[in-house]
Amino acid sequence: MTENVLEVNDLTMHYMTRKGPVFAVDGVTFHVKRGEAIGLVGESGCGKTSIAISLLKLLPNNAKILNGEIKINDVDTVPLSDKEMNKYRWKNISMVFQAAMNSMNPVYSVEEQIAEAMREHMPHLSDQEMSEKIDYLFNLVGLDPALKTQYPHQYSGGMRQRAVIAMALSCDPDIIIADEPTTALDVIVQDAILKRIREIQEELNMAMIYISHDIAVIAEVSQRVGVMYAGKLVEMSSTEDIFHHPIHPYTMALMSSFPSIVGEKTELVTLAGEPPDLLNPPAGCRFHPRCPYATEICREQEPDFKEHAVGHYAACWHPGGVK
Amino acid sequence: MWKFLGKRFLQMFITLLMFQTVTYFLMDAQPGDIADLLTLNPDIPPAERERIRVDLGLDRPPAERFLKYIGNFYKGDLGVSFSQFPRPVTEIILERLPRTLVLFLSASVISFWAGYASGKVLAWKRGGVIEYSSTLVGVILYTVFTPWFALMMIWLFAVYLDWLPPGKFLDPILWLTAPEGIHANDVFVRMIWSVMIATGVMILGLIGTQRLSSQLRKTGRWVSFVVPFIGVFLYWRFASSGISLYAWDILQHLVLPVLTVTLIAYGGTMLLMRTSMLETLREDYILTARAKGMPEKIIRDKHAARNALLPVWTGLVFSIGSSLSGGIITETIFSWPGLGLTLLNAAQVEDIPLAMGALTVTGVMTLLSHLVADIGYAFLDPRIRFS
Numbered sequence: 001m002t003e004n005v006l007e008v009n010d011l012t013m014h015y016m017t018r019k020g021p022v023f024a025v026d027g028v029t030f031h032v033k034r035g036e037a038i039g040l041v042g043e044s045g046c047g048k049t050s051i052a053i054s055l056l057k058l059l060p061n062n063a064k065i066l067n068g069e070i071k072i073n074d075v076d077t078v079p080l081s082d083k084e085m086n087k088y089r090w091k092n093i094s095m096v097f098q099a100a101m102n103s104m105n106p107v108y109s110v111e112e113q114i115a116e117a118m119r120e121h122m123p124h125l126s127d128q129e130m131s132e133k134i135d136y137l138f139n140l141v142g143l144d145p146a147l148k149t150q151y152p153h154q155y156s157g158g159m160r161q162r163a164v165i166a167m168a169l170s171c172d173p174d175i176i177i178a179d180e181p182t183t184a185l186d187v188i189v190q191d192a193i194l195k196r197i198r199e200i201q202e203e204l205n206m207a208m209i210y211i212s213h214d215i216a217v218i219a220e221v222s223q224r225v226g227v228m229y230a231g232k233l234v235e236m237s238s239t240e241d242i243f244h245h246p247i248h249p250y251t252m253a254l255m256s257s258f259p260s261i262v263g264e265k266t267e268l269v270t271l272a273g274e275p276p277d278l279l280n281p282p283a284g285c286r287f288h289p290r291c292p293y294a295t296e297i298c299r300e301q302e303p304d305f306k307e308h309a310v311g312h313y314a315a316c317w318h319p320g321g322v323k
Numbered sequence: 324m325w326k327f328l329g330k331r332f333l334q335m336f337i338t339l340l341m342f343q344t345v346t347y348f349l350m351d352a353q354p355g356d357i358a359d360l361l362t363l364n365p366d367i368p369p370a371e372r373e374r375i376r377v378d379l380g381l382d383r384p385p386a387e388r389f390l391k392y393i394g395n396f397y398k399g400d401l402g403v404s405f406s407q408f409p410r411p412v413t414e415i416i417l418e419r420l421p422r423t424l425v426l427f428l429s430a431s432v433i434s435f436w437a438g439y440a441s442g443k444v445l446a447w448k449r450g451g452v453i454e455y456s457s458t459l460v461g462v463i464l465y466t467v468f469t470p471w472f473a474l475m476m477i478w479l480f481a482v483y484l485d486w487l488p489p490g491k492f493l494d495p496i497l498w499l500t501a502p503e504g505i506h507a508n509d510v511f512v513r514m515i516w517s518v519m520i521a522t523g524v525m526i527l528g529l530i531g532t533q534r535l536s537s538q539l540r541k542t543g544r545w546v547s548f549v550v551p552f553i554g555v556f557l558y559w560r561f562a563s564s565g566i567s568l569y570a571w572d573i574l575q576h577l578v579l580p581v582l583t584v585t586l587i588a589y590g591g592t593m594l595l596m597r598t599s600m601l602e603t604l605r606e607d608y609i610l611t612a613r614a615k616g617m618p619e620k621i622i623r624d625k626h627a628a629r630n631a632l633l634p635v636w637t638g639l640v641f642s643i644g645s646s647l648s649g650g651i652i653t654e655t656i657f658s659w660p661g662l663g664l665t666l667l668n669a670a671q672v673e674d675i676p677l678a679m680g681a682l683t684v685t686g687v688m689t690l691l692s693h694l695v696a697d698i699g700y701a702f703l704d705p706r707i708r709f710s
Contacts, residue, residue, distance in 0.1 A: 056614050082619075089616030097614075102607040105626055107705060117615040151705040167615075 004071075005174045005207045006032040006055070006093070011068035013054045022278045024050040026231040027068070029305060032175060035205040037198075039222030039239070041215050041254075043275060047231040048211045049098060052179045055209075056095055057085045073174060091121040094173040096164055098180045103164055104152035111148040114167045121171045137166040142196055158189035165197065175207040182217065194220055215258060219243060224311075227251045230276050230286040233305060237312035247308055247319035249291045285317065293318045331697075335690045342686045343393065343679070350675055351385045357405045357673045379405060392679070401683075402676035406669065412680040415665065418508055420684060421515060422492060423654070423661035425577070427646060430584035435639060438589050442596025442635075443628045446604065458597070464590025469649060473656040476583045487579045490658040494572050501569060510569050517558055521551035580657040588646060595638050600631040633704055640696040647685055 013025040025047045032038055040048050053059055055070055057077060069076045072092050077085060097103040104113055111134055118130050125133070135145040141162040152160055161181060168176050178197065182190040198221050201208050210221050218225055219239055226236040227250065235248040246252045253271045273290040276282055282289055288298040297317050305315040358375040376382045380391075395402065401412035445454050464472075481489035488494065493507055528547020532540050559567040603609065604627055612626045651663035658664070666681035668674075701708045 058610060058613050086616035089614055091616065095614050097607060097611060103611040105608040107629055120617055153706050
């Protein structure tokens with residue numbers, strides 16, 4: 001068993017539309033170690049969710065993985081058929097969805113929906129063991145096991161989110177992808193659930209990819225953070241580095257765009273311009289039209305995603321804003 | 324549950340009473356009455372006409388007659404038919420009702436199941452010639468003018484191919500030579516019972532095999548499908564061999580009307596199921612089910628189709644009323660002596676007791692099927708059950 005539970009190498013996924021391909025995920029490379037929590041942050045439409053659904057291969061018909069590999073426990077899942085992929089889904093890699101409110105089927109009890117996945121992936125479990133496991137999961141996520149026979153519409157938003165997390169944990173996956181799991185909830189519930197997720201992740205020593213547009217949420221749960229811009233991973237490092245020593249101009253701009261409660265008071269900076277149209281991404285570095293440090297080379301050549309300090313990767317010709 | 328049912332029955336009773344009031348006065352508002360029709364011959368003296376009126380009670384004011392009718396109705400007395408004097412209305416209806424029920428129940432069940440199953444598959448395998456042509460056929464069946472379609476069916480199957488009799492409930496020439504003591508209705512009721520028992524056995528078998536392991540379940544299902552068929556066959560071949568010839572005759576006459584009504588109802592159900600399924604497939608919980616690594620068949624049948632069924636079921640509720648009244652047309656074209664044809668004939672000759680009886684039974688059937696559909700909906704959708 002290797003150290004990396006998930007390795008993504010040069011992943012490129014495009015949506016084929018009538019107007020041409022949309023470059024949703026382009027040459028993304030990262031890895032997740034066993035028991036590690038990483039975050040992916042970026043504005044909406046930057047390809048975060050596209051990465052998530054590529055990892056589980058839940059692509060819509062018009063989406064194609066053109067290049068790269070996704071290794072789950074050293075097995076490349078890109079060439080697998082849908083049927084073969086079913087063995088990895090939920091068993092090795094599970095997901096907490098963005099719209100968790102609707103991600104449970106309204107006509108089946110919560111227990112049935114969790115048990116269904118376990119019957120599929122852990123057929124050796126008896127009904128008794130399955131029921132006990134569901135009780136355990138309910139306690140783990142902070143729900144009363146007595147509620148398991150109820151239907152999703154009888155749960156509140158926060159409870160449903162907890163149930164969805166319990167469902168994602170049901171087959172003991174090696175890695176969980178959490179795609180904006182708390183976005184639809186109010187701040188207090190959001191905080192309680194984030195805390196619970198972090199505790200569970202540490203307790204079960206489970207790897208996790210946390211996807212959010214909210215950098216504060218990411219900071220709370222992840223050990224390393226990847227920053228995405230226009231379908232590309234532009235910077236990746238420890239949470240500490242990303243927050244205090246960002247080297248990609250986009251990350252720098254992102255960091256100065258939200259207020260710090262304890263730190264010194266600085267003016268919030270907003271980034272001029274719009275994220276690029278992924279049908280026609282700009283040549284060279286995709287950030288160059290909005291970058292204050294852009295030079296000739298940025299307009300012509302794409303920068304490589306390379307290590308600038310130990311474990312600190314970035315794709316920029318002028319890291320740290322140095323010309 | 325009991326409180327709900329009690330409330331519903333009270334509502335249904337009030338609705339029925341209103342329905343009866345309106346239909347009675349509308350029926351009565353037709354110009355003339357049966358006495359006029361019976362005395363069309365100029366040789367009959369006018370005094371005779373008045374005598375018939377007094378005999379039938381038609382000389383009393385409508386309000387008085389209505390109150391008397393309602394009073395008798397709820398005592399279980401539906402009166403005597405004017406046109407088939409002196410047969411009691413109850414007797415006529417008991418003879419005709421099973422024929423209509425069989426026609427519409429079998430057509431509804433078959434078309435609902437077929438529409439559900441094919442709509443589901445069409446939405447799942449989107450695109451391609453099969454989907455386009457099926458949708459086209461569905462739209463044609465859904466929008467076709469019923470009488471024309473029924474005539475075309477008669478032309479195709481009864482005239483051109485000559486496979487099936489063109490109409491009527493039985494073949495009079497065959498039944499002329501039938502031995503003493505064989506009545507069409509007895510044979511028909513016996514046919515209904517044998518099919519109902521077979522269906523019951525089939526359903527029990529399917530429920531019973533649900534708990535078995537997958538290999539045994541397959542065999543169990545197969546057995547519970549085949550055994551009732553064999554049972555019915557053996558029953559008619561040996562136990563009732565004397566009348567099986569006549570049962571076969573009725574069955575042959577039943578096929579074409581059932582097929583026609585089924586096809587017409589099928590179009591709408593299939594289109595609705597397909598659209599509903601396409602919508603359901605976009606839901607988040609379908610993505611969840613795929614992420615859980617569930618096999619395709621489970622995603623399609625257990626997750627998508629089960630939810631897509633809900634609006635189709637609602638559609639069924641709405642179509643019950645119209646299919647019963649549309650029955651008049653179908654029964655007329657196929658000369659099927661059911662309740663619809665009885666109603667039409669009675670209304671034409673101003674046979675008020677018979678027409679009222681037929682209308683009321685139709686109304687009660689509509690109300691009851693709405694109740695059944697509502698209860699079924701509560702079973703299908705837990706969100707209704709718990710609110």
